Amino acid sequence: MKMLSKFEFLSFFLMVGSILSFMFSSMFISQNLIYFYEIELFNMNSVAFTYIIYLDWMSVMFSSIVLMISSLILVYSKVYMGKECHQFLWLTVLFIFFMIIMIFSPSSLGVLLGWDGLGMISYCLVIYYKSASSYNSGFITAATNRLGDSMLMLSVAWFSLSGLFIFFESSMIIFFILACMTKSAQVPFNSWLPLAMAAPTPISSLVHSSTLVTAGVYLLIRFYFCYSGTFLITILLISSFLTIFIAGVSALQEFDMKRVVALSTLGQLGFMILILCVGYPYIAFFHLLVHALFKALLFMCAGSIIHSSMGLQDLRKMGSLNLDLLVKSCVNISLLNLMGLPFSSGFYSKDALIELTYFNFGGVGLGVLLLILISMTIAYSMRLIIYFSLGSWILFMESSLKMTFSIIILSLLNIFLGVYMNWMIQELYLICISIMVKLMPLFIIMMGVCWHATLKLMKPVTWFVMGMLFMTNLTKMTxxxxxxxxxxxxxxxxxxxxxxxxxxxxxxxxxxxxxxxxxxxxxxxxxxxxxxxxx
CATH class of the missing domain: 3.30.160 (Double Stranded RNA Binding Domain)
Structure with missing residues (x-):
């Protein structure tokens, strides 16, 4: 009972903070407010070491989403983890704390503090279940993220030559870009993200929705104008296309439910960086927030299925799930948001993403290529729905009331919050296109089911791509x-x-x-x- 009160108190505290942050973000947008606080820590050889807090509508809104998802996951994890919840609770709280530090810090020292904390706690969570595979996955995850941290340390060393630690006051940004690519698992650093599925499902829903993997994309959005006119944009664009393609092909051939959801996260991160490279950072941020909502819901639904079926994760053994009707509806809501079905939360960000890609420097060709990649997202989402609906009958136990309550609350946020954020933060783009071009995403949704049959004829290509371009084989050398x-x-x-x-x-x-x-x-x-x- 004492442990239950701790979880309830922390969840209530985080939910209140989330609501207040969301209200403040609305005020920041309407009044165009920005607050910049600088706290001096100490001086060394006439160099002032300061910690800087930067408050604007973007940081406050993102922190609101992080706190909201975290509060629901704490209630969810109390039932999911059972007797092991005490240690898991404080690891989760530390994880949230370091993420908040990173969100509100525009300086390289503050970002490095947050990233080091995220990497350390993520390693502890990946190896939470003691086994050889979890230790190997944790080592690869920690080593890859530590590579990004070393790039950030090089940028800190470079910045310190001038006595400044602010990103936008330095011209040396390539180390920062490499650090963000490792943290957001872009090619060639994408092999660690599916391996991080060794962590418990509640922390996976937090990591893959709004914290660790989105940290790199968030910083790329924040400091977009530092590198927007450089050759690094082209490198990021090519890397994002390869990441989306690899994630889509691998998800179509994967049978582990958690790995399919993790690969969908990898693809959505590629979409965020793609629209960022096209020149629309606010649309990328909007898709980041929407993705955090429906991906957390999808992971929590997957965890409910795993918890109810005593650890079953193989899609081939699922079918005609005897789950609660509410949980089934929430699974469909999350998958429809992932596909971008019209008038869902995922539709507003993806529709703007597709239409704005037509009118960039790449032209219609880049837009058509983007539609093909989006069709792969439709294909593996429909594949999940089919596996959940067809097959042999398996008897599942009913989910806990607290788990179902968290899932329902997050489903309601997925339905209504995406529309509200679209009204709040999306810039007004007047786009005049023909009806045929406007309806093309719907045709792509219909054609997306054909991807699975096509890939069966391309087994050598799928084997090469599923190995993450041989990066998985290289990581096995550890x-x-x-x-x-x-x-x-x-x-x-x-x-x-x-x-x-x-x-x-x-x-x-x-x-x-x-x-x-x-x-x-x-x-x-x-x-x-x-x-x-x-x-």
Whole structure:
């Protein structure tokens, strides 16, 4: 009962903070307010080290979404984790704390503090279930994110040459771009995100919706005008296209339910960076918020299915699910938002994304390529619906009332909050296009089901792509490196090298004893020679 009160108190506290933040964000937008607070920590050699807090409508609104999803996940995880919830609770709170630090910090030092905290806590959560696969996944996740942190450290070192730690006051931004690409799992750093599914499902819903993987995209949006006129835009655009394609093909061939949802996250991150490279950072931010809502809902529904079926995750063993009608409806709501069905929350961001891509420097060709990639999203979403609806009958237990309550609240937010945010933050773009071009996304939705049949004829291509362009095979080398290090430890440190050190120790001790034994005679002889020399 005491633990229940802790979860309820923290959830209530985060929900109140989320509501207040959302109200403040509306005020910030209407009055165009920006607050900039600088706190001086200490001075060293005339260089002031300060912590900076930057408050505007974007940071306040994103923090509102993070706190809202976190409050519902805390209630959800109390039932999901059971007796293991105490340790999980404080890890989740620390995870949220470091994410909030990163959101409100425009300085490289503050961002580095938040990113290091996110990487450390994410490693602890990925290896939460003790097994060889979780340790391997945690190592790959931590190593890849640490690579991004090292890029950020290089940018901090570069910035410190001028005594400044603000991103937009420096011209050296390439390290920052690489750091964001690793954190948002873009090609060639995309292999760690599906492996992070070893973490418990409640933390996966938090990580893949609004915290760890979206941190890189959020910072790219915040500091878009630092690199918007450089060649880095083209690199990000190519990387985003490859990421969407790899995620779509892999999701169409995957049978692990959690990995399919994780690969859909990878594809949606590619869409955010794509529209950002096209030149519309606010649309990318809008899609970031909408994606956080429906992806958290999808993960929570998947966790409810796993929890009710005693750990079943294989799609081939699912069908005619005997779940609550409310949970089934919430699954469909999340998948329809993922597909961008008209007048759903996902529709408002994806429709603007498609139409604005037609009128950029890439022209209609880039827009058609984007439609093809979106059809892959439709294909694996329909594949999930089909697997949930057809197949053999399996009896599932009913979900807990608290889990169902969290899912229903998040479903209502998915239905109504997307429209409200569209009215609040989306800029007014007057786009005049023909009816045929306007209806093309609907034709793509109808044609998206054909992708699965097409990929069966391209098995070599799918094998190459499902390996994340061989990046997954490279990351598997970590297990061989660990075996090599154990062999070196056994042969060198615990083998001949240890005996050599032991013999050296014995020889040294004997020599020191000999010198100690004969030191008095040497001293007496030296004293006599000294007296004779004086005489």
């Amino acid at each position: 297990s061989y490196l660990i075996m090599l290090s154990l062999m070196i430890l056994k042969v060198v440190d615990q083998g001949w090298f240890e005996s050599f050190i032991y013999n050296l120790k014995i020889s040294t001790s004997k020599a020191s004893y000999y010198l100690y034994k004969h030191s008095f005679s040497y001293i007496s002889i030296g004293s006599m020679l000294l007296i004779i020399s004086f005489l």
